[in-house]
Amino acid sequence: MKTLGVTRFFKEKFFTPVAEAATSGLKFTKLQPAREFYAPVGTTLLEALESNNVPVVAACRAGVCGCCKTKVISGEYTVSSTMTLTDAEIAEGYVLACSCHPQGDLVFA
Numbered sequence: 273m274k275t276l277g278v279t280r281f282f283k284e285k286f287f288t289p290v291a292e293a294a295t296s297g298l299k300f301t302k303l304q305p306a307r308e309f310y311a312p313v314g315t316t317l318l319e320a321l322e323s324n325n326v327p328v329v330a331a332c333r334a335g336v337c338g339c340c341k342t343k344v345i346s347g348e349y350t351v352s353s354t355m356t357l358t359d360a361e362i363a364e365g366y367v368l369a370c371s372c373h374p375q376g377d378l379v380f381a
Contacts, residue, residue, distance in 0.1 A: 299377040302326060303345065317342060317349070317378065318369035328369060335371035342369045347378035 297312040300320055311320035318340055321328045330340040335353025344365045353371040354362055 298374050300324070300374075301377070301379040303379065303381050315374070316370060317344075317367065317372035317374060317380070320374075321369060330370060333370045335368045338368065340369035341366055342372070343367075343381040344372070345379040345381060347380075348375040349373060349378065350375060 297310045298315070298320070299308060299310055300317075301308050307326070309320070309324040309326070311323060315323075318328065318330055318333070322330075328340055328342070331337045332339070335351075335355055338356030341357065341361070344367055349367065350373045351367055351371050352373065353368055355368075357366055357368065
């Protein structure tokens, strides 16, 4: 940024951060690259990813844009939106991370 002549900038994040370095709650396992982390019950998949510094693209945070599409390999969850997913994607385990509410430990790609 400094090489561009920018000395100040403002960054907004529209989510409630989850306590860092949690070792209890729901366990999340990312397969590629391999990583495990924890987040409290009641956290959306998107909140869990962001609070554990896992790169994820998210725009609307409401299940409308489809930017946060993620494939769940195993685990129980409910979803509040599948608006941008096809029936085939849903059958393959794809969810919108912002609308995915884990009910137990999750493994995802």
